[in-house]
Amino acid sequence: MGKEIRIVVIEDDQIIREGYSILIGQTEGYTVVNAYDSFDNAAKSICEDNPDVILLDIELPGTNGIEAIPRLKRMLPHAYILILTVYESEKNIFEALANGASGYLTKNTPAARIVDSIREVKDGGGPMSVNIARMVIKSFQRNQESPLSKRETQILEQIADGKSRSQIARDLFIDLETVRSHIKNIYLKLDVNSRADAIKAAKDNRLI
Amino acid sequence: MGKEIRIVVIEDDQIIREGYSILIGQTEGYTVVNAYDSFDNAAKSICEDNPDVILLDIELPGTNGIEAIPRLKRMLPHAYILILTVYESEKNIFEALANGASGYLTKNTPAARIVDSIREVKDGGGPMSVNIARMVIKSFQRNQESPLSKRETQILEQIADGKSRSQIARDLFIDLETVRSHIKNIYLKLDVNSRADAIKAAKDNRLI
DNA sequence: CGGCCAATCACCCTATTGGGGGGATTTTGA
DNA sequence: TCAAAATCCCCCCAATAGGGTGATTGGCCG
Numbered sequence: 001m002g003k004e005i006r007i008v009v010i011e012d013d014q015i016i017r018e019g020y021s022i023l024i025g026q027t028e029g030y031t032v033v034n035a036y037d038s039f040d041n042a043a044k045s046i047c048e049d050n051p052d053v054i055l056l057d058i059e060l061p062g063t064n065g066i067e068a069i070p071r072l073k074r075m076l077p078h079a080y081i082l083i084l085t086v087y088e089s090e091k092n093i094f095e096a097l098a099n100g101a102s103g104y105l106t107k108n109t110p111a112a113r114i115v116d117s118i119r120e121v122k123d124g125g126g127p128m129s130v131n132i133a134r135m136v137i138k139s140f141q142r143n144q145e146s147p148l149s150k151r152e153t154q155i156l157e158q159i160a161d162g163k164s165r166s167q168i169a170r171d172l173f174i175d176l177e178t179v180r181s182h183i184k185n186i187y188l189k190l191d192v193n194s195r196a197d198a199i200k201a202a203k204d205n206r207l208i
Numbered sequence: 209m210g211k212e213i214r215i216v217v218i219e220d221d222q223i224i225r226e227g228y229s230i231l232i233g234q235t236e237g238y239t240v241v242n243a244y245d246s247f248d249n250a251a252k253s254i255c256e257d258n259p260d261v262i263l264l265d266i267e268l269p270g271t272n273g274i275e276a277i278p279r280l281k282r283m284l285p286h287a288y289i290l291i292l293t294v295y296e297s298e299k300n301i302f303e304a305l306a307n308g309a310s311g312y313l314t315k316n317t318p319a320a321r322i323v324d325s326i327r328e329v330k331d332g333g334g335p336m337s338v339n340i341a342r343m344v345i346k347s348f349q350r351n352q353e354s355p356l357s358k359r360e361t362q363i364l365e366q367i368a369d370g371k372s373r374s375q376i377a378r379d380l381f382i383d384l385e386t387v388r389s390h391i392k393n394i395y396l397k398l399d400v401n402s403r404a405d406a407i408k409a410a411k412d413n414r415l416i
Numbered sequence: 417c418g419g420c421c422a423a424t425c426a427c428c429c430t431a432t433t434g435g436g437g438g439g440a441t442t443t444t445g446a
Numbered sequence: 447t448c449a450a451a452a453t454c455c456c457c458c459c460a461a462t463a464g465g466g467t468g469a470t471t472g473g474c475c476g
Contacts, residue, residue, distance in 0.1 A: 073352075097348040103341075125338030126345040133311075133334035136344060140305040144281075149451055159370065162403035164433065164463095178453050184435085185451090193435070195370040357422055372434095372462065385425050392464085393422090401464075 005122055008051040009035040010042050010068070011084070012060050016107075020055060020084075023111050030118065037061075039068035043075070051079050053118050056101075058085040058092055066092065069099035080121045084114070090135055097136075103127040143206040147189045155182045157208050160199050213330055216259040217243040218250050218276070219292070220268050224315075228263060228292075231319050238326065245269075247276035251283070259287050261326050264309075266293040266300055274300065277307035288329045292322070298343055305344075311335040351414040355397045363390045365416050368407050 007024060009032060011017040021032045034049045036042035040062040046054075054072060058065035069081055080102040085092070093104055102121050105114060106129045117127035128136065146153060158168045165183070169176040187193055190201045202208045215232060217240060219225040229240045242257045244250035248270040254262075262280060266273035277289055288310040293300070301312055310329050313322060314337045325335035336344065354361060366376045373391070377384040395401055398409040410416045 094348065097345050098350065100349060102345060120338045123338075124342055126341035126343075127338060128334075128336070128341050128345075130328045130331075130333030130335060133336050133341065134332055135334070137305050137310060137334040137336075140302065141308060142306065151452065160368075162367065162370070162407040164404070166433085167404060174452085175454055177455060180435090181453075181455095182451095187435085195434080196372070196375060199370040359423065374462085382423085383425055385427085386423070388464085389424075389426095390422095395464085403463080 004029055004031045005053060005118060006031055006033045006049070006051045007053050007055065007118060008033060008042070008046060008049050009055045010037075010039055010060065010065075011035070011055070011057045012037050013057075020114070024115060024118070027115050030115065039063040039065070039071070043071070046072070047075055051076065052122055053080045053082055055082050055084050055114075055118075058083065058087045058096070066095050066099060069096060069101055073100045082117060082121055082127070084109075088131060088135075090139075093132055093135060094139070104132045105129050106131065141206070142208070146205075146207050148186060148207060152182055152186050152189070153207060155179060156186055156198060156202055159183070159195055160202065160208055212237055212239045213261060213326060214239055214241045214257070214259045215261050215263065215326060216241060216250070216254060216257050217263045218245075218247055218268065218273075219243070219263070219265040220245050221265075228322070232323060232326070235323050238323065247271040247273070247279070251279070254280070255283055259284065260330055261288045261290055263290050263292050263322075263326075266291065266295045266304070274303050274307060277304060277309055281308045290325060290329055290335070292317075296339060296343075298347075301340055301343060302347070312340045313337050314339065349414070350416070354413075354415050356394060356415060360390055360394050360397070361415060363387060364394055364406060364410055367391070367403055368410065368416055 007030060009017055009020050011020065014037070017035050017037065021035050024030050025032045033051060034046070036046070038061050054076070056065050056068065056072070060068070063071070065083065065085065072079065072081060081100060082103045082105065083096050083101045084105050084107060086107045088106060096104060103117055103126055105117060105127065109129055120127045148156065154172070155168060158171065163171070165179045166176055169179045172179070186198060190198055192198045192201055215238060217225055217228050219228065222245070225243050225245065229243050232238050233240045241259060242254070244254070246269050262284070264273050264276065268276070271279070273291065273293065280287065280289060289308060290311045290313065291304050291309045292313050292315060294315045296314060304312060311325055311334055313325060313335060317337055328335045356364065362380070363376060366379065371379070373387045374384055377387045380387070394406055398406055400406045400409055
């Protein structure tokens with residue numbers, strides 16, 4: 001048989017924390033080695049717990065879950081961090097993932113799914129609630145109703161890559177003046193008058 | 209009772225195509241209204257099928273799945289597209305999602321999970337196989353072993369936003385010459401000598 | 417304690433760039 | 447056939463970018 005998966009829970013609500021601990025601990029192959037009510041309390045001894053997977057809440061007293069992620073990563077570089085929270089704000093999700101979380105579950109997730117997700121994350125998967133996944137997928141997609149033409153979008157992309165007009169002209173095999181003309185039209189349509197503002201407008205409206 | 213979910217399958221392998229059709233059609237609430245062996249054949253009549261969800265393979269004769277997505281989106285703006293493929297290359301995944309796919313499953317997915325995913329995507333979820341989700345999550349994360357200091361990373365981000373030195377100086381409340389100095393160090397460390405090359409190096413190595 | 421690196425600021429130089437005007441022509445798609 | 451898209455052309459000039467060669471102040475680490 002394989003080794004037990006060592007789990008630490010960091011969750012401020014006592015009921016939920018103990019609920020998780022009992023629930024997961026009952027499952028064959030899973031051991032909850034410790035449970036804390038805050039990152040600040042966990043920081044002192046979590047290294048000795050040597051967890052494989054950390055279940056982490058976002059809303060915590062003191063250091064919040066988002067800030068805790070990089071610090072946990074430094075303390076336990078090989079541990080996987082699984083966010084388990086009621087929060088579904090885009091900002092939280094993307095910050096948590098960017099900070100090094102390996103999965104993101106909302107608290108309405110059924111117990112069996114949580115247990116599965118712990119296994120999945122250990123096996124190199126990236127468990128997410130479907131509503132979270134929807135937001136993540138949406139972040140890859142562009143605005144369909146872009147005011148820009150294909151060519152203009154293409155040139156705006158190159159501007160966002162930091163290229164100069166002449167570089168863009170060379171890369172697209174068109175004249176420098178044509179690039180200029182396109183950029184003027186882009187500025188007109190986006191109502192801006194600089195590269196930086198155009199890039200900002202484009203990112204805000206998912207045009208690139 | 210709720211309406212039946214109308215499904216179209218586009219898959220070139222006959223065995224798999226018919227397997228899906230039978231399997232999904234058996235499930236209460238799901239109707240496979242049509243199945244095609246290529247997008248090019250589907251294009252002619254898929255509008256009359258009026259599907260809610262399209263199961264789409266990537267590897268198809270003629271127009272491939274990736275290219276088919278935006279065209280399907282134009283023909284059926286309200287249909288959800290669920291990619292169902294053996295391919296797990298990062299390029300395929302990100303292109304498919306960027307083109308408008310709402311989910312991405314690999315073909316080893318159990319039948320029950322496929323049926324669930326159809327329901328999920330209709331309900332506004334974003335079903336993904338866990339291995340796909342892992343790659344998507346990884347795409348949010350930065351390289352930990354960046355050669356750049358915090359300040360340098362911060363300034364490189366602003367450069368990627370298209371800001372000029374003087375804008376950066378104003379935004380960070382530091383002198384123009386300090387910004388210059390940081391940029392010189394960034395160029396040294398990344399072994400480049402222009403904004404465009406620095407941005408490219410940074411994106412390639414996930415420094416920003 | 418000495419050395420390293422990050423972060424800050426300084427002044428030299430010049431070619432390139434960017435943005436604001438004013439146009440025109442051809443190609444393409446609905 | 448008619449509008450939008452894509453192409454190219456000229457004027458102007460301030461701002462910018464990048465190269466060189468420095469200095470100074472901290473903090474951190476062995």
